[in-house]
Amino acid sequence: MVMAPSVLSVDDTYTTNTYHPHWKDPVVTNHTTDHGVISLSVPRGHKAPKELVLDQLRNRVGTVDMARCDPGDEDAFYVADMGEIYRQHMRWKMNLSRVKPFYAVKCNPDPEILRLMAKLGNGFDCASKAEIDLALQTGIDPSRIIYAQPCKTRSYLRYAAQKGVKQMTFDNADELYKIKADFPEAELYLRILTDDSSSLCRLSMKFGASLDIARVLLDLAAQLGLKVVGVSFHVGSGAEDPATFIKAVKDARWVFDQATEAGHGLHTLDVGGGFSDDTFEKFAAILGKAVDDYFPANIRIIAEPGRYYVAQAFTLAAHVIARRDVRDPQDPARDAYMIYLNDGVYGNFSNIIFDHQHPVAQILTCAGSGSDSSSSSVPSSPVAGTDYSIWGPTCDGIDVISERITLPGLVDVGDWLYFENMGAYTRCSATRFNGFPDSHDVIYISSEAGASALLEY
Incomplete structure (x- = not known):
């Protein structure tokens, strides 16, 4: 790792008082985040980020x-440029204020990025022991991690239990039996299948329970005494069709209702990732409306953006x-x-x-x-x-x-x-x-x- 001389460090992203001779008449602006108010000194006559x-x-x-x-x-x-990541975060807050980001560590596990995500109040989407360790090294509480890997290694599952990482996904019956044996106190999210045929990187070929078996899995979880607290989906990395979000949200609403009938008390919807920079505002508007239409304000909404940020x-x-x-x-x-x-x-x-x-x-x-x-x-x-x-x-x-x-x-x-x-x-x-x-x-x-x-x- 190399820190550039005479350039703001990561910490300076939050309170910037560094003087540079080519800056004139700085303007101070405040922005509210989950961790309070961030003060930024915005210089006049500055260089553009690319410069x-x-x-x-x-x-x-x-x-x-x-x-x-x-x-x-x-x-x-x-x-x-850590300032670019911060700008993307503010853009997210302006367009998807109800949705809390859980950064997808797999996208870029750079420790400086993870430290910035932690300071911005974001959670972490982890898929392995190593990624859980990287997230915890930022000093966050384990409740800010979701173990979003529907098919987990049993030793990693026990490790998550030791570290108090309770939130995790599943999409099959065998996973429920593993969780019952190794971490019965886990808080489970049923990952459902989506149509990701228009996405850059498709994930439905590997993960996701179809609606035909969702109720079967919810009943099995109840029989095993496991706690299902949410539903998750992922429309694929680099999604190109915003309509896939609408369909996925509708399906998630149906699963919520089925879970209530099965005796579970769901409180969270995880809308996954798939956000691209060039289509973000369009996708955010469609997703935000769909979430508001189908889920009341007491339901927590989280997401797993990766490439969008970095x-x-x-x-x-x-x-x-x-x-x-x-x-x-x-x-x-x-x-x-x-x-x-x-x-x-x-x-x-x-x-x-x-x-x-x-x-x-x-x-x-x-x-x-x-x-x-x-x-x-x-x-x-x-x-x-x-x-x-x-x-x-x-x-x-x-x-x-x-x-x-x-x-x-x-x-x-x-x-x-x-x-x-x-x-x-x-x-x-x-x-x-x-x-x-x-x-x-x-x-x-x-x-x-x-x-x-x-x-x-």
């Missing part, structure tokens, strides 16, 4: 001497380690290049395989353009508009980041590229295949510039 991120990227690569650096000094690294907060910089000159197959008269980075799909670009993402390369430094610049500075002909394919460092042919991309510079060995929106399902699923590292430095900043956007809400 701050690019500054840190350039500062870091500027310290690397390619001819003399030690092994690993030129490894890929991140800049994480996807845009992380920017990855990677080093060009090799280049090959090839003919453009679509235009033999045109030069094209294969460039190789020191990170790929077995590393932080695992989101290409596991999360169906398409990271877009941008130039951070490029000697061929005559200066260190971002892709917004297009050099003059003849190097403008050069075509590339971008590959990772392993010996596997599937390790490709971009099959074809046009960049505004003649990228060569020693240059750096950067990729935005790399905070979700990247570091957490990286491997050490071929001996390449599965973790990289993170420079944490807090862009107060973006805090001014809060004033617009």
